[in-house]
Amino acid sequence: MKAVFAIADGMGDRPIKNLDDKTPLEAANKSSLDRIAQNGISGTLDPISPGVPPGSDTSTLALLGYNAPEVYSGRGALEALGSGVDVLGDEVAFRCNFATIGRNRKILDRRAGRIVNEDASKLSLSLQRVKLSRALNASFLFKSTVQHRAVLIVRGPKLSAAISDSDPARTGVEPLRVKPLNKSLAAERTAKIVNTLLFEFHRVLESDPVNKDRLKRGLPPGNVILCRGAGTVPKIEPFSQVYPGIRGACVGATPLTKGVCRAAGMELITVPGATGTPQTDYMAKARATVQTLKKYDLVVLHVKATDVASHDKNAELKVQVIEKIDEMLGYVYDHTDQESTYLTFTTDHTTSVITGNHEGDPVPVVITGPYIRKDGTKEFGERTCARGGLGRLRGKDIMPILMNFLGKTKQFGF
Amino acid sequence: MKAVFAIADGMGDRPIKNLDDKTPLEAANKSSLDRIAQNGISGTLDPISPGVPPGSDTSTLALLGYNAPEVYSGRGALEALGSGVDVLGDEVAFRCNFATIGRNRKILDRRAGRIVNEDASKLSLSLQRVKLSRALNASFLFKSTVQHRAVLIVRGPKLSAAISDSDPARTGVEPLRVKPLNKSLAAERTAKIVNTLLFEFHRVLESDPVNKDRLKRGLPPGNVILCRGAGTVPKIEPFSQVYPGIRGACVGATPLTKGVCRAAGMELITVPGATGTPQTDYMAKARATVQTLKKYDLVVLHVKATDVASHDKNAELKVQVIEKIDEMLGYVYDHTDQESTYLTFTTDHTTSVITGNHEGDPVPVVITGPYIRKDGTKEFGERTCARGGLGRLRGKDIMPILMNFLGKTKQFGF
Numbered sequence: 001m002k003a004v005f006a007i008a009d010g011m012g013d014r015p016i017k018n019l020d021d022k023t024p025l026e027a028a029n030k031s032s033l034d035r036i037a038q039n040g041i042s043g044t045l046d047p048i049s050p051g052v053p054p055g056s057d058t059s060t061l062a063l064l065g066y067n068a069p070e071v072y073s074g075r076g077a078l079e080a081l082g083s084g085v086d087v088l089g090d091e092v093a094f095r096c097n098f099a100t101i102g103r104n105r106k107i108l109d110r111r112a113g114r115i116v117n118e119d120a121s122k123l124s125l126s127l128q129r130v131k132l133s134r135a136l137n138a139s140f141l142f143k144s145t146v147q148h149r150a151v152l153i154v155r156g157p158k159l160s161a162a163i164s165d166s167d168p169a170r171t172g173v174e175p176l177r178v179k180p181l182n183k184s185l186a187a188e189r190t191a192k193i194v195n196t197l198l199f200e201f202h203r204v205l206e207s208d209p210v211n212k213d214r215l216k217r218g219l220p221p222g223n224v225i226l227c228r229g230a231g232t233v234p235k236i237e238p239f240s241q242v243y244p245g246i247r248g249a250c251v252g253a254t255p256l257t258k259g260v261c262r263a264a265g266m267e268l269i270t271v272p273g274a275t276g277t278p279q280t281d282y283m284a285k286a287r288a289t290v291q292t293l294k295k296y297d298l299v300v301l302h303v304k305a306t307d308v309a310s311h312d313k314n315a316e317l318k319v320q321v322i323e324k325i326d327e328m329l330g331y332v333y334d335h336t337d338q339e340s341t342y343l344t345f346t347t348d349h350t351t352s353v354i355t356g357n358h359e360g361d362p363v364p365v366v367i368t369g370p371y372i373r374k375d376g377t378k379e380f381g382e383r384t385c386a387r388g389g390l391g392r393l394r395g396k397d398i399m400p401i402l403m404n405f406l407g408k409t410k411q412f413g414f
Numbered sequence: 415m416k417a418v419f420a421i422a423d424g425m426g427d428r429p430i431k432n433l434d435d436k437t438p439l440e441a442a443n444k445s446s447l448d449r450i451a452q453n454g455i456s457g458t459l460d461p462i463s464p465g466v467p468p469g470s471d472t473s474t475l476a477l478l479g480y481n482a483p484e485v486y487s488g489r490g491a492l493e494a495l496g497s498g499v500d501v502l503g504d505e506v507a508f509r510c511n512f513a514t515i516g517r518n519r520k521i522l523d524r525r526a527g528r529i530v531n532e533d534a535s536k537l538s539l540s541l542q543r544v545k546l547s548r549a550l551n552a553s554f555l556f557k558s559t560v561q562h563r564a565v566l567i568v569r570g571p572k573l574s575a576a577i578s579d580s581d582p583a584r585t586g587v588e589p590l591r592v593k594p595l596n597k598s599l600a601a602e603r604t605a606k607i608v609n610t611l612l613f614e615f616h617r618v619l620e621s622d623p624v625n626k627d628r629l630k631r632g633l634p635p636g637n638v639i640l641c642r643g644a645g646t647v648p649k650i651e652p653f654s655q656v657y658p659g660i661r662g663a664c665v666g667a668t669p670l671t672k673g674v675c676r677a678a679g680m681e682l683i684t685v686p687g688a689t690g691t692p693q694t695d696y697m698a699k700a701r702a703t704v705q706t707l708k709k710y711d712l713v714v715l716h717v718k719a720t721d722v723a724s725h726d727k728n729a730e731l732k733v734q735v736i737e738k739i740d741e742m743l744g745y746v747y748d749h750t751d752q753e754s755t756y757l758t759f760t761t762d763h764t765t766s767v768i769t770g771n772h773e774g775d776p777v778p779v780v781i782t783g784p785y786i787r788k789d790g791t792k793e794f795g796e797r798t799c800a801r802g803g804l805g806r807l808r809g810k811d812i813m814p815i816l817m818n819f820l821g822k823t824k825q826f827g828f
Contacts, residue, residue: 371428371768373775373797374435389797391806393464400465404774411772412462413469413482414489414509414643414670 001406003298003342003369004289004332005399007063008325009056009257010307010351012363012382016315024315024353025364026381028322032330033366033380036345039338040368042377043390045398047349051360054395056307059348060260064300065399066236074161074231075256080151082252082259082268085143087233092159092190095229095256096142096150097167098123098222101202105174110167111148112222115214120144122210123222130200138193142201142225145255146276152227154193160186166198167226175226194227201225238265239298243408247295251288252302253280257348261300269299276304278317282324286331293336297406301332310351318353333368342369342405344398345380365390365398369405415820416707417756417783418746419714419813421477422739423470423671424721424765426777426796430729438729438767439778440795442736446744447780447794450759453752454782456791457804459812461763465774468809470721473762474674476809478714479817480650488575488645489670494565496673496682499557501647506573506604509643509670510556510564511581512537512636513589515616521585525562526636529628534558536624537636544614552607556615556639559669560690566641568607574600580612581640589640608641615639652679657822659711665702666716667694671762675714683713690718692731696738700745707750711820715746724765732767747782756783756819758812759794779804779812783819 011025019027046052047059048068057078058068076093087093098120100109124144132138138156145151162181168174178194180187202224205211211221239248250261251269253276258268271288273281280303289301303325309318333343346365349358364385366377375389386392390401403409427437434441460466461473462482471492472482490507501507512534514523538558546552552570559565576595582588592608594601616638619625625635653662664675665683667690672682685702687695694717703715717739723732747757760779763772778799780791789803800806804815817823 371766373429373437373800375797375800387801389800391458391800393806397464400463401774402465404465404467407769407771409465409467409774411467411469413472413486 001340001342002293003344003402003406004293004301004336005298005402006301006329006332006343006345007060008306008322008347009302009304010310010349010358011322011347012350012361013310013318014350014352014354014359014361016353019315023382024318025322026383028319028326030322030326030380032326032333033345034378036329036333036343036368037366037377037380037384039374040366041372041375041390042364042366042380042385042388044362044386044392045346045365045395046362046392047395049394050362053358053360054349055358056256056348057260059395060257061234062395063346063348063398064239064260064264065242065396067396071234071236073234075229076151076231077233078231078259078263079145079255080153080259081233081262082255082257083143083145083151085141085151085153087153089233090159092154092161092163092230092232094152094227096152097226098144098148098150099224099226100220100222101175101224107168107171107173107175109220110171110226113220114147115222117144117147119210119214120148120150120222123205123208124150126204126208127201130197130204132193132196136193136196140197146253148222149255150225151255152197154190158186159190160184161230161232162187163190163194163230165228167228175224198225198227234263236263240265243403246297246403246408248298248300249292249296250300250302251285251292252300254302254304257302266300267296278305278308278321280305282328283331286328289332290335293341303328306347307351310353311356313353313356315353339370342367342402344402346398362392367402371405415754415756417712417758417816417820418703418707418750419712419816420743420746420757420759421474421714421716422720422736422761423716423718424724424763424772425736425761426764426775427724427732428764428766428768428773428775430767433729437796438732439736440797442733442740444736444740444794446740446747447759448792450743450747450757450782451780451791451794451798453788454780455786455789455804456778456780456794456799456802458776458800458806459760459779459809460776460806461809463808464776467772467774468763469772470670470762471674473809474671475648477760477762477812478653478674478678479656479810479813481810485648485650487648489643490565490645491647492645492673492677493669494567494673495647495676496669496671497557497559497565499555499565499567501567503647504573506568506575506577506644506646508566508641510566511640512558512562512564513638513640514634514636515589515638519588521582521587521589523634524581524585524640527634528561529636531558531561533624533628534562534564534636537619537622538564540618540622541615544611544618546607546610550607550610554611560667562636563669564639565669566611568604572600573604574598575644575646576601577604577608577644579642581642589638612639612641648677650677654679657817660817660822661710662712662714663706663710664714664716665699665706666714668716668718671716680714681710692719692722692735694719696742697745700742703746704749707755717742720761721765724767725770727767727770729767753784756781756816758816760812776806781816785819
C-alpha cells in the first residue's frame with residue numbers, strides 16, 4: 001500500500017460575489033477532483049485550530065502529523081533546508097527578499113519586480129563574497145532560491161533566533177534595524193552580525209553590474225536584502241521513525257514546503273519546469289509523482305500556484321490554476337493502481353482572494369483508496385466536504401488516518 | 415434515570431466487496447438497531463484519536479470516560495482483575511497463553527488448539543504448585559481464564575512492569591527470554607523471576623497427565639506458557655466517585671473488558687452461557703442486563719464475538735453475530751422503561767475482516783432515551799452515524815454525555 005498526499009497551497013477560499021457566491025474551487029471545472037470525491041471520503045480540516053490562519057510551514061508540519069504549536073521554530077531554517085542548504089542545530093537561518101529601495105532609503109518594491117532567478121543567483125554570488133570581521137566570530141551562507149526569495153544562514157558560536165525582522169512587510173518605509181528580542185548576549189550578538197551583513201549586502205548590491213543592467217532595462221534593481229523569520233531547525237522525529245519503514249519523498253517547488261518535508265526526513269525530488277508559479281509545469285509534476293511512487297511509499301505533491309493567485313487577489317487566475325491542478329490530479333489518479341494506492345488531496349490553508357491573506361476557515365480534504373468508507377460526496381469543494389464522512393478534523397489528524405490505511409500505525413493497547 | 419452502555423467488541427469495519435461494498439454492520443439485518451437509531455442521536459467516535467488503532471483495554475478505559483493515554487498501565491493487570499484475581503499496587507500481572515512447542519522448542523500453536531477450559535484449568539492447578547526458591551523473595555499466582563487464556567501475577571517487593579514478552583506473537587520460532595526494558599534492579603529482578611517461572615512451568619506441563627491425554631486424543635498439548643503485556647493496576651478514580659452515586663455493573667465474558675470495568679470499581683456479573691465466543695448466549699446476556707439494571711444505575715453490556723469473527727477474517731460470521739446482537743439489544747430496549755433508561759450502543763474499535771487487525775477508523779455510536787435530540791438517522795451503520803447529530807467525538811466524550819443525561823455531571827462554574 002502506498003500513498004500520494006497532494007497539497008494545493010492556499011486553495012481554500014470564501015464565497016465571492018463575482019463567482020455567483022461560489023469559492024474559486026466551487027466555481028472551477030474540476031471533473032477529476034469530483035471523481036476522486038465520489039470515490040472517496042471527504043471532510044474538512046482546521047490546519048491548526050478553528051479560526052487560526054496558518055502559515056504554509058506550520059500547516060505542512062501539521063499535515064505531516066506533527067504538533068506544530070509545539071515543534072515550530074521559525075520559518076528561516078525550513079526555507080533554507082528546502083533550498084538544499086544544510087542547517088545544523090545552533091545555526092540561525094532567515095528567509096530573505098531581494099528588494100528595491102530608492103535614494104531616500106525607502107522601500108519601493110519588496111520583491112525587486114519579482115526578479116528572475118538568473119539575476120538573483122548572480123547577485124547572490126556577489127553577496128557570498130562579503131567578508132565579516134574576525135571580531136564577529138561568525139560566518140554566513142547566502143543563497144537565492146526562487147525569484148526574489150533567498151535564505152541567509154548565520155553560523156558560529158552563541159547565536160539566537162530571538163531576532164526581529166529587517167523586513168517591515170510594506171513599502172514606503174525604510175528597512176528596519178534588526179533587534180534582539182530578549183536580553184541574552186546571543187540575541188544581541190546575532191542582531192549585530194545580521195545588521196553588519198545587511199549593511200555590507202546593500203553596499204555590494206548598489207554597485208553590482210547585474211543591478212546596473214536591470215536599471216538600464218527599466219527593471220527595479222535588487223539593491224537591498226530584507227530578512228525575516230529567524231529560525232532554527234525544528235526538533236522532530238523523522239517521518240520514517242514515526243511510521244516505521246515509510247520512505248517519503250516530496251515533489252514540490254517552493255523551498256518552505258520542501259523544507260518541512262526535508263526536516264521530516266523526506267527526499268526532495270527536483271522536477272524540471274516546476275516553478276512554484278501559476279506557470280509551473282503541472283503535468284511534469286504529475287508524471288514525477290507517479291514515477292516517484294514506484295520507489296517511495298509516500299509522495300507529497302505540493303503546488304504553490306493557488307496561493308500565488310490568492311495573494312494577488314486574482315480570482316479568475318485562481319480558478320484557472322485549480323483547473324490545471326484538476327488535470328494534474330486526474331493524471332495521478334488514473335496512473336496509479338487504485339487497489340494499492342491511497343490518494344489524499346487538501347490544501348494547507350484558506351487564502352482569501354478578497355483579503356489576500358491566509359485565513360482561519362477550515363479546508364476541504366478527501367481520501368480515496370481501497371476499503372475507504374465512501375461517503376457519497378458528489379463534488380469536491382469547501383461546503384460539500386463539510387458534509388462528508390470524515391467530519392471536521394485537525395490538520396495533524398489526517399496523516400495518522402492515512403498511515404493507518406497503509407498499515408503503519410501501532411495499536412495502542414491490546 | 416438509568417443507563418445501559420452496550421459495546422460490541424471490534425464491530426466497526428470497512429466496506430467489503432463481497433458484501434456489495436457494505437460493512438458487515440451495514441449488510442446485517444438489524445431492525446432493532448435501526449429502531450434504536452431512529453429513536454436516538456447518532457455519531458461516530460475516535461476511541462483514542464483519529465487513525466490510532468486502539469486495543470479493547472485502552473478503548474474501554476476511554477469509553478468509561480478515562481484519559482487512556484494518561485492512565486493506561488498495561489494489559490496484564492486488567493486481564494487478571496477481569497478474571498477475578500486481585501492485583502494490588504506493586505504487583506505485576508501478565509496475560510498468558512497455553513501454547514504448544516515441538517521437540518525443537520519451536521512454537522507449533524500459540525493457543526494449544528484453543529485448549530478447552532477444563533484442560534487449561536487442570537493444568538493451571540499443576541502450575542500453581544511450582545515452588546520458587548526463597549532467594550527470589552517472590553510469590554506468584556497462575557490462573558487460566560477462557561480457553562488458552564491465563565493470567566500470571568508476580569508478587570513481592572521491588573517489582574517492575576518494564577519487562578519484555580516471552581510470546582514472540584508468531585509460530586515457527588522459540589519462546590523468547592523475558593528481558594528487563596530498563597536498567598533498574600526491579601526490572602532485572604522481575605525478568606529473572608518470570609524466566610525462572612516459565613522454565614519451571616514448561617517442565618511441569620511436559621509431564622502433566624492432562625497433556626499426555628491430549629496427545630493420545632491427537633490434540634496439541636498446552637506444554638508451554640507464553641506471557642505478554644506486563645502491567646500494573648491503572649491508578650484511576652472509581653466510576654462511582656467520578657459520577658457520585660452511580661452504581662455500575664458489567665455483563666461481559668472476556669477478562670480484559672471485565673478487568674477495565676472492575677478497575678473502575680464496577681461489579682462483575684457472571685452470566686451462565688456467556689463465553690466470549692460467537693456461540694455465546696446472547697439472550698442470557700440480554701436478560702441479565704435487564705435484571706442487573708434493577709439494582710444498578712449503569713450496566714456495561716459487552717459482547718466479544720464480533721471481534722472474534724473479525725480476527726478470523728470471517729465476514730459472514732461477523733454479519734451473523736451482529737444479527738444476534740441486534741436481537742439481544744432489541745430485547746434490552748423492549749424490556750427497559752424508555753422513560754427512565756438511556757441506552758448507548760457502540761463498539762470499542764474497528765476490526766477489519768480484511769486485515770484481521772484493529773484499525774483506526776472511527777466507530778458508530780447511538781444514544782437513545784428521553785429528552786434526546788433525535789436526529790432522524792434511519793439506519794445504524796458506520797456511514798449513517800457519521801452524518802448523525804452527535805458529530806465526530808472522542809471515545810472519552812461519550813460517558814460524560816451519558817452521565818449528563820442521568821443528571822450525574824457537575825456544573826463547571828456558576
